[in-house]
Amino acid sequence: MQKLLSNRIKTLPISQTLAMAAKARELKEQGKDIISLSLGEPDFHTPDFIKEAAIEAINENYNSYTPVNGYKELRKAISRKFKRDNNLTYSIDQIVVSTGAKQSIANTAMVLLNPGDEVILPAPYWVSYSAIVILCEAKYVEIPTTIENDFKITPQQLEAAITPKTKMIFLNSPNNPSGTVYSEKEFRALAKVLEKYPNIYILSDEIYELINYGKPCFSFAAIDSMYDRTITINGVAKAFAMTGWRVGYIGAPEWIAKASTKMQGQITSGTNCIAQRATITALNASPSKIKFMVDEFKIRRDLILKLLSKIKGLKTNIPQGAFYVFPDVSYFFGKTIKGKTIHNASDISMLLLEQVGVATVTGEAFGAPNCIRLSYSASQEDLIEAVRRITSVLT
Numbered sequence: 001m002q003k004l005l006s007n008r009i010k011t012l013p014i015s016q017t018l019a020m021a022a023k024a025r026e027l028k029e030q031g032k033d034i035i036s037l038s039l040g041e042p043d044f045h046t047p048d049f050i051k052e053a054a055i056e057a058i059n060e061n062y063n064s065y066t067p068v069n070g071y072k073e074l075r076k077a078i079s080r081k082f083k084r085d086n087n088l089t090y091s092i093d094q095i096v097v098s099t100g101a102k103q104s105i106a107n108t109a110m111v112l113l114n115p116g117d118e119v120i121l122p123a124p125y126w127v128s129y130s131a132i133v134i135l136c137e138a139k140y141v142e143i144p145t146t147i148e149n150d151f152k153i154t155p156q157q158l159e160a161a162i163t164p165k166t167k168m169i170f171l172n173s174p175n176n177p178s179g180t181v182y183s184e185k186e187f188r189a190l191a192k193v194l195e196k197y198p199n200i201y202i203l204s205d206e207i208y209e210l211i212n213y214g215k216p217c218f219s220f221a222a223i224d225s226m227y228d229r230t231i232t233i234n235g236v237a238k239a240f241a242m243t244g245w246r247v248g249y250i251g252a253p254e255w256i257a258k259a260s261t262k263m264q265g266q267i268t269s270g271t272n273c274i275a276q277r278a279t280i281t282a283l284n285a286s287p288s289k290i291k292f293m294v295d296e297f298k299i300r301r302d303l304i305l306k307l308l309s310k311i312k313g314l315k316t317n318i319p320q321g322a323f324y325v326f327p328d329v330s331y332f333f334g335k336t337i338k339g340k341t342i343h344n345a346s347d348i349s350m351l352l353l354e355q356v357g358v359a360t361v362t363g364e365a366f367g368a369p370n371c372i373r374l375s376y377s378a379s380q381e382d383l384i385e386a387v388r389r390i391t392s393v394l395t
């Protein structure tokens with residue numbers, strides 16, 4: 001029966017983050033002792049003040065279809081948030097609320113890309129970027145980066161990757177999986193290149209914006225010359241521990257917002273009504289209300305970096321945001337560990353799962369085949385135990 005499936009789905013790669021998380025869950029259910037550092041989601045509960053807003057919404061009978069682009073009150077809250085945190089002016093007609101930032105990204109790609117268009121992806125990049133580009137029958141062009149350059153692309157690399165077919169570039173700061181954060185200066189240098197190519201659109205995925213350990217993140221659309229061709233992606237999943245609520249949004253030129261609404265109107269319609277009401281409360285709150293989670297992530301980052309630094313052969317950058325470390329494990333390629341010859345990062349990832357029950361995600365899925373991703377959105381005890389187990393395999 002498989003052969004009856006469309007070419008579209010046959011050529012679509014499976015999401016490696018979700019696949020690894022499902023595998024870890026399945027092994028746990030079988031009673032295996034698994035520590036999952038695979039999925040990127042906060043291990044905190046959604047804060048009470050947000051949960052209460054959702055309960056109130058249920059009791060107030062918010063149960064009907066919502067406007068396709070989101071409640072006006074929510075779009076007003078998003079507009080204020082953009083101004084408050086990002087110095088961006090987006091009217092409510094430039095904002096579309098979707099079922100997670102993943103849908104926001106998919107909508108944007110679907111309304112802008114034609115078959116054969118090229119999309120530049122600085123690598124490493126989040127697994128679903130390449131898959132979404134494939135779904136649009138477009139082609140992704142990777143720009144490789146090095147750990148020595150903190151996984152950042154240079155203006156020269158960007159210029160070299162541009163062709164007459166380039167339609168978009170996806171930027172992601174803080175980055176999943178490397179935790180890299182671009183400074184305003186670095187973004188302005190990239191913008192200087194893009195100014196020469198007015199037909200290229202920029203998708204700026206800022207979903208990890210509030211989980212960063214340095215200065216506030218700089219939004220790409222805050223560069224005047226980029227504003228009219230940047231689609232800013234954000235959502236509440238990561239910063240507010242609301243992954244399962246599925247609320248993402250864009251701020252974009254109005255014609256792109258309109259097209260996204262049209263697309264969404266034929267696929268999922270408006271996002272869940274209760275989750276939207278809760279999101280109004282989340283976004284109207286001061287970001288200081290969630291700072292305790294960011295502080296804890298920083299402690300965990302420092303902890304895991306310190307522990308990993310003791311493993312000979314592992315190289316890491318110092319992630320400035322998000323909650324991942326992305327060590328280079330290529331030192332182990334060609335070696336035989338526990339009777340298994342290691343050829344690539346996937347072999348290391350499988351070895352760690354099979355031998356000591358630590359679930360990670362291979363860097364191959366992120367366009368960086370020398371690395372593996374570890375999410376430190378786990379308790380400090382779990383992180384200590386996970387690295388103890390990893391150490392027992394790799395040393």
Ligand code: GLU
Nearest residue numbers: 015017018038039040176
């Ligand atoms: N973005 C998270 C991750 O990278 C959630 C899983 C997903 O949707 O890929 O793990």
